[in-house]
Amino acid sequence: MQNFEYCNKTKIIFGRGTENQVGSEIAKMLPDAKKILLHHSGGFAVKSGLIDRVMKSLKGSGISWVELTGVQPNPRLSLVREGIEIAKRDKLDMILAVGGGSAIDSAKAIAVGAVNDGDVWDFFDRKKAADKALPVATIVTIPAAGSESSISAVITNEEGPWKRGINFQCIRPVFSIMNPELTYSLPPYQTACGITDMMAHIMERYFTKEPNVELTDELCEGALRTIIRNGRKIFSGGENDYAARAEIMWAGALAHNGLLDTGRIGDWASHALDHELSALFDIAHGAGLAIIFPAWLKFNINENNEAALTARLARFAAKVWGVDGAFYDLKQAALEGVYRMENFFKSIGMPVRFADANIDTSRIPEMVKRVVHFGPIGQYRKLDEKDALAIYKLAAE
């Protein structure tokens, strides 16, 4: 186990009706926040009446706002720039994101740009680090990204297109409101993308070379089992099953709040491999991960011959996917796990190969070049161009 520091200051307010506390919570936690940016897609959150309830709650606590709508999946830098301009012009005190990871990440990027000089993209381009940002709070409507209590944000720069992320303590939300009822009406595809995304967040952490991280291994495996079981419930007529929606929602936050990282270094190659997919094809992040992760696993099962790594791959199959741990052949057990994972993804409507998502495989060479832009990716096994090509090819098979 490595030395680590862990602190997560986001206050989680979880449960039925909690969105109506947003005004009083801001007044309590950020008494100086008089005028805020209300940031969302402008779509279903408006139609469903959620934004009306939010506005009522803000008004009730004497908080005024400027609205910035138009957030879309793979949130765009151009909208971030617009938000920064508004926040500076109107001297806004905080950003309230209502939505999923896209709205929250967009809000975080605005929060950084609003109080730091220079071009906000420089932070994503790894030219600068930020230690200050406007406070961000969230009302989560899509359990997926875990951005509601994370230090991460991912933005797409349309000019490249480039999809890149930042990780700064200062962008961790001050509070996040999570009402599972708000997720009843999600289209099944979005629910499935969310489930895949949070599973990927856990798996990126699970696949580590660090030995002696048993507690976090157990927590990762338990969270994954919970997501799989409750995902199945939702996709077996349980769209409005509060309990199942609540398990998924809470697991999505824990998946990415830093706890499952403690003492270990995660891999994150699959996220990098997917970022090129979504940058070029605008495919949903979760769907891209459903394609990439099985391929990444197969690559490691075949190419990685360190005993400890093979054991971890087999353990993953046994503990998470219930593969019988007879262990005559660890690689065989690990492959059976991947097979079951693919079946699960398919059962909730996710693609598992490029063809399922109409990805143009002729652009693989371009993706390979882009993905190693900053150097080799991953930790579990460092991947160079050749490895990335092999994984993309497995995804195309």
Add this chain to the structure above:
Amino acid sequence: MQNFEYCNKTKIIFGRGTENQVGSEIAKMLPDAKKILLHHSGGFAVKSGLIDRVMKSLKGSGISWVELTGVQPNPRLSLVREGIEIAKRDKLDMILAVGGGSAIDSAKAIAVGAVNDGDVWDFFDRKKAADKALPVATIVTIPAAGSESSISAVITNEEGPWKRGINFQCIRPVFSIMNPELTYSLPPYQTACGITDMMAHIMERYFTKEPNVELTDELCEGALRTIIRNGRKIFSGGENDYAARAEIMWAGALAHNGLLDTGRIGDWASHALDHELSALFDIAHGAGLAIIFPAWLKFNINENNEAALTARLARFAAKVWGVDGAFYDLKQAALEGVYRMENFFKSIGMPVRFADANIDTSRIPEMVKRVVHFGPIGQYRKLDEKDALAIYKLAAE
């Protein structure tokens, strides 16, 4: 799952050598803290050189201190009063506890008394609640109480004697330093008491009537398995096994940091039943719990006939103790779990009956009267005098 709020602001600094960061961490997090109370037992922490290292680190950051030693297990109100007087007299800015739960709980009580008027015992006597306290930081030397990131403190008032607890957000430590190496030299009895204590913290939360708390069930079970496995390692010649000590130490903090509570209400009857034991006989908290918990489980297995509760008791046996889940007879499976738990406690040198700890059973009637002082105890099943008597009798068998 119930609505909940969750926020844990304690910064955990975990790993080898981290105690040497204490001065710089105070300077960074609490720049106004110029003079602090350094609170510890005065025993092994001094002899081992730890206190010297702490003082050197404080000096290096320009922080001065007043020392208050003499903390003992089941920390005493009289020492707390002394600390409060010193903190007020010397206008101290924070309290640094070095030790286990006793030092930390004592520090928390001093922190409350130092900035609130009136008698500090009133807070323990449930006459008042506190919303302010001096900042508390800790260097943990005994993984057990989980007080390093909890909102709880338990103090013994020698006049009763009464042993009572408080739960206030304001006493949650601002940071806690946890170096597993500092626990190598713990006497086996203290290691075992700590293991039992942290297991009890998880079990108190695990045994809930709240349905649909699957994620936290999984996390509790995973943490318990990790503690049992690594406890066995330590007691099989692994006293200086960093990995095992680290798993135990981190699990002890997670056991009591609020995460495993989310969405559910724990039971806590066993803690109340043990508090009377330690108040009257000054038995270590962990040792008392090793006696009480099996008795509490047997009582519930025999007396509780709600199907969901029986299922949870059997699940505990299956998931934590590896009892074959054939499930022909859930009560039988649950009892097998208790049997294995008792064996585990015995294997690490814990008592499991009153006789093992030389408890005078003639005082059971007195304990029964005292334990229901504030009314029935527990949530999983509300226990009145008659039930408490039955459990103490099972512990005496």
